[in-house]
Amino acid sequence: DTEVTQTPKHLVMGMTNKKSLKCEQHMGHRAMYWYKQKAKKPPELMFVYSYEKLSINESVPSRFSPECPNSSLLNLHLHALQPEDSALYLCASSQEGGNKVEQYFGPGTRLTVT
């Protein structure tokens, strides 16, 4: 199974809502990532988890809160977002250690903040 799944596929939320994005992989990868991608731009790294511990936070606003409940799951909790946070949110995973740096991406969640 080389698939990373993300739910939901689309999400529309108001600026006062609280929602969560979910990501799951069953490849035994111990590194998981959240990226944000605006239209016609490359993905921008937000967070990296390694062995379920947050290892990189790219100065992301606190209205985005990541969580890694176990080695297969990654959540991104959203609260009080702004319209400029509308984007495609991508989850990815990779093996831990060595030179195994290929990342496997999910299909993304298209988020619209109204």
Place this chain on the structure above:
Amino acid sequence: SQQGEEDPQALSIQEGENATMNCSYKTSINNLQWYRQNSGRGLVHLILIRSNEREKHSGRLRVTLDTSKKSSSLLITASRAADTASYFCATDEGAGSYQLTFGKGTKLSVIP
């Protein structure tokens, strides 16, 4: 931060032609990868070339790496309409770093 710079930004070719995309980067790297992204979808890993390699092939893909010029190229031979997508290069600095730095991407359109 964006390290890789792809050119051209957009490329339109006829089916059957070859497509060449270039990527330049600024710092020393451990690996360089190429990813494909169909419109509004996730990225798919295509090929990885290590800093001590100069050329790599995978099916219709050929990647070259010139570390002295800090540049790489991706050649897709005998293109197909299904190759229509955006292509990104991504670099990592190794030493346990999980961070990939993506280039701005090339949007390839293959006309049937």
